[in-house]
Amino acid sequence: MFAMTTSDESAKTARKRSERTCAGCGKHTAADELVRVVHDPSSGDVAVDLAGSGFGRGAHFHPTPDCVAKSLKGGLARVFKSKVVADAKAIGDEIVKAADRRIEGLLTGARRAGQLAVGSDVVVEALREERAELVMVARDAAAAAKLAEVEKAIASGKALAFADKQRLGSLMARDEVAVVAILHPGVAAAIAQTYRMSGPFRSALGGAAPTVARVTGDGGSPLEVAGTQDVRSEEAWSSSEVR
Template sequence: MTRTCVGCRALGSAEELVRVVVTDTGEVAFDLAGGAFGRGAWVHPRSACLANAARSGLARAFRRELRVSPEALVRALHRAAERRAAGLLMAARRARKLEAGSTAVQHAVSDRRAELVIVARDARAAAEHAFLSPLIASGRAVAHGTKGELGAYIGRPDTALVAVTDARIARALKTAIEWTMVPEPNAVSVGARRTIVSEAG
């Protein structure tokens, strides 16, 4: 089913856009997991679309005054996407669809079980493993989080490498990580006296 982006008005699938809801208190929230009740609006996770949504698209879609800056909306997406990525890593661990540590990840890659490899941003040595080169080239290895954060998500000490072996979780995780890197738009004044943004991701 197609949706209309409130930022650019173009049609797109639910996989291409992110859902936004507004709470009873007027907070703008990202519903990345798709579990929030109530009316929602859809927007491409791109700087230009988010900026247009903040300026007028969301207010038009929800037929109410909403005060939120483009920068705040992008930052809210980043935070919601970070939580979404953490939740997916935890889900992979619970489902036993995750390998952690250089040796286990290398075995998963060799056995062609690794759908996505996560490399901690502060793990330079780990990123230089030869077995990662083809994965990086094909987009199946991405940098995300720190060693401490990855370890905390999966219940281990500092962890430099993680491999997700479930295709569905891997696709959703890669998308969430991409959303954490959406650049903030240039400072744009929207005449907002205050910013009301939260996340429900």
């Protein structure tokens, strides 16, 4: 009989610690695949904590409307052992808002670290040189989405639609920006992961159609990310099947 070594025990413990139980369906899933919420026992309110660093006791559920609805039927109350005051739509909206805040913070940090290509010409160059890990196109930037290299990124699943030109511009300290490319693999994976968590709730918003971005995380496994596009730029995306 083989004895379990200390390293084996540590690995097993790490795996257990990295998994959480969905308060909706009850399935065990890796923590970074679940949405975390924290509870205010005095009011019963819950707050979305996508970064997983919020203070207080947390509960988790899969980023799907079904699991959110099920968790509100008693799952969260059982985890927190207290009354929970929330509704599914409000939580879905907060997940999208929290994801946008986190993505904007990651983009700002990447810009300061020089890990972004900003603007059509620079993004095209980064794509040609295979330095771009992920491309983000403003939802109202139909012309940028039609660039040959950007269309290839869309077709290969390395692009997502986010914000509009004015908002992207403000994040890049410019007036307007149509497209940016993330050059750092870790930042690209973090943005993709965050966007994927909010994807099912974005698709429930009016005027949105799903797209998917696919990037490789630190572990080498692909992350499939549900995104959205504005109806004004739908034609620019329709010619390619985005995986």
